[in-house]
Amino acid sequence: MKNLFTILICFLITNNFNAQERYITKHGTISFFSHSPVEDIEAINSQVLSIIDKENGNIAISILMKSFMFEKSLMQEHFNENYIESDKFPKATFTGKILNINNLENKNSVLIEGDMTIHGISNKIEIEADIEINKNDISLKGKFPIVVSDYDIKIPSVVKNNIAKTIEVSFLLNHKKYN
């Protein structure tokens, strides 16, 4: 018992030695918007996980597809069942790097480069974002387009006119210091 405790303490200490400048959120918001002549479709997910390593600017984002909420429940079902196939591909992820993170003012616009994986397909993308760095938090905010066909998401011809070929994705990620 005592030994275990010592080991634990040791680990805690080493853990603190290695403490890094990491910032995390579990309630980030990502929404997407599809505009077409027939209808506008919008969905929002406010349970996005994101983590930033401030030392090197590395960032990872994990998005549970089933957490996207739609105005029409049937759309949500079709999104999960027919388009994104969230039983097969439950998550979308992004891993990349915020460029020049250590040479920034508190508020700045930055470029993020990395790999976006949706529906099991990865693509390299670049995203412009507004960043705000404080002592205990880092926020990221921005918009970027996604081409539906880049991710092998098939839209049947019947609803071709209802869904935009390029979807606008918005994000707001308020990271807090992670220990």
Added chain:
Amino acid sequence: MKKISIIVLFFSLNNTFSQNLLDILESETPNQKEYVTATFKGTRILNGHSIENRKKGTLEFLISHRFGSIDLGIDELFGLDQSNIRFAFEYAMTDDIMLGLGRSSFNKTYDGFIKYKLIKQSKGKNSFPLGISFFGSTIYKTLKDYDPENKPSFNQKLSYTTQALIASKINRILSLQITPTYIHNNSVRINNDPHDIFALGFGSRIKLSNRVTLNSEYFYTVNPLKSLDTRNSIAIGVDIETGGHVFQLILSNSITMIEKDFITETTNNFFDGGIHFGFNISRAFQTGGKRN
């Protein structure tokens, strides 16, 4: 055992510096209970109800047809000259409660039903492998097929159906349902006919593609009516989904679309040409404001 896991936890926390960030996110993902959705595409497996409800505020207009039996031959265009229709408005008051009002041409019948989700199938934390719904309906027959001297009272024209819908989405492809059924008729044709009829339904769906499923359904009646030479109801069919519509194309030995009729009064032999072609078409409208 617990202590070991705590140590392992510290290990993993400690080692995060060498892990990639995605793994940290994985470990930080809350282990939430997640409800299983889309066990079936529609609110019907084919003739009978599936465990699916529509989501809150959805109003569904459902039109169902069953044609004459295909063994009638070319004179009746394989049954297509005869048509039996039910149309209904079905409304989801909440995600769990659905109400419906329908009218069938067969026996000129009105039906009203409620379907309530008691238990939802779930994955993750505190998961449960089955979904269980309660279904209750009252039907009112208005066909004047009685002796004018002997007019039945309002109560005598009523029948009731109670079902437990017990379903499980086994995997992405396969869903199964068992449906214990109790039907009560306030009046019967002959004294030997049971007022209370028990039946057991079996349903399945197999996903053929993202938008097409193959469904089958069978109802075994424990104590059938004596006044008719009845058979168990069998149906096979496909669901085809396009946007806001679900089409169901059906082959069945039953010609009616409400439980009391197709479970207790089916007389055709499915395996001897007594098959009716039919379809269900639904159109869903979202009413009310935004969902939260």
